[in-house]
Amino acid sequence: MKQKLSLYFVMGSVDCMKDPLAVLDEAIEGGITMFQFREKGKGALTGVAKYRLAEKLFERCLAHNIPFIVNDDVDLALALQADGIHVGQEDEAAERVRDRIGNKYLGVSVHNLTEVKKALAAHADYVGLGPIFPTVSKDDAKQACGLTMIEHIRAHEKHVPLVAIGGITEQTAEQVIKAGADGIAVISAICRAEHICEQTKRLYEIVMRTKQEGDR
Numbered sequence: 001m002k003q004k005l006s007l008y009f010v011m012g013s014v015d016c017m018k019d020p021l022a023v024l025d026e027a028i029e030g031g032i033t034m035f036q037f038r039e040k041g042k043g044a045l046t047g048v049a050k051y052r053l054a055e056k057l058f059e060r061c062l063a064h065n066i067p068f069i070v071n072d073d074v075d076l077a078l079a080l081q082a083d084g085i086h087v088g089q090e091d092e093a094a095e096r097v098r099d100r101i102g103n104k105y106l107g108v109s110v111h112n113l114t115e116v117k118k119a120l121a122a123h124a125d126y127v128g129l130g131p132i133f134p135t136v137s138k139d140d141a142k143q144a145c146g147l148t149m150i151e152h153i154r155a156h157e158k159h160v161p162l163v164a165i166g167g168i169t170e171q172t173a174e175q176v177i178k179a180g181a182d183g184i185a186v187i188s189a190i191c192r193a194e195h196i197c198e199q200t201k202r203l204y205e206i207v208m209r210t211k212q213e214g215d216r
């Protein structure tokens with residue numbers, strides 16, 4: 001799991017400045033290790049249109065052996081037979097989601113150590129900690145928790161697979177991994193890049209090099 005979390009790309013049509021399929025293709029070519037379909041926000045697709053887009057993005061991931069995770073929508077994840085689901089503290093309860101999805105991947109958003117322990121008790125496969133830095137991609141994001149929260153959680157839960165999210169860029173990725181995250185989850189660092197493939201390659205290289213330097 002920790003390897004899969006290394007460069008976790010989160011995206012929906014609203015985040016993209018061009019065709020989401022083209023964005024995903026370039027990100028895959030650049031080396032993403034996991035993908036989350038997060039169709040959310042003003043102008044997001046719903047119903048059949050959402051399903052059709054998810055289906056096409058999933059096909060791309062399947063062809064390249066990239067785990068395809070659905071954000072929030074457990075019914076969609078089950079209908080597509082996706083690889084997993086990501087839920088937050090205000091979504092369907094993690095225990096119930098675990099019951100519904102069997103052994104598919106379950107990711108849970110956390111903001112502190114108490115929530116990490118609860119997520120582990122619900123048999124989450126990984127936790128998503130954020131926002132580490134201020135973000136432009138989530139309207140209802142909490143206050144940034146900074147690198148110290150990664151260090152704090154890692155000091156108390158040495159083995160939990162943890163991906164950091166929120167405002168992470170090429171400039172901050174190294175510090176995030178050094179603080180103890182197993183990977184970075186990003187929207188804008190990839191979606192807003194002028195050259196998506198090259199930018200993704202740079203992020204991948206930073207994460208992998210920093211993990212190797214730390215023997216992880």
Ligand SMILES: Cc1ncc(COP(=O)(O)OP(=O)(O)O)c(N)n1
Nearest residue numbers: 071072086087088089109128165185
């Ligand atoms: C990897 C990852 N971590 C955290 C989140 C945030 O989930 P949530 O708090 O449920 O907020 P929404 O993304 O649903 O707006 C995430 N999606 N992915």
Ligand SMILES: Cc1nc(C(=O)O)sc1CCOP(=O)(O)O
Nearest residue numbers: 130131135137166167186187188
């Ligand atoms: C989807 C999401 N969840 C967050 C959390 O704090 O749980 S922050 C966030 C948005 C991440 O996008 P960007 O890389 O553009 O900052």
Ligand SMILES: [Mg+2]
Nearest residue numbers: 072087088091
């Ligand atoms: Mg959610």
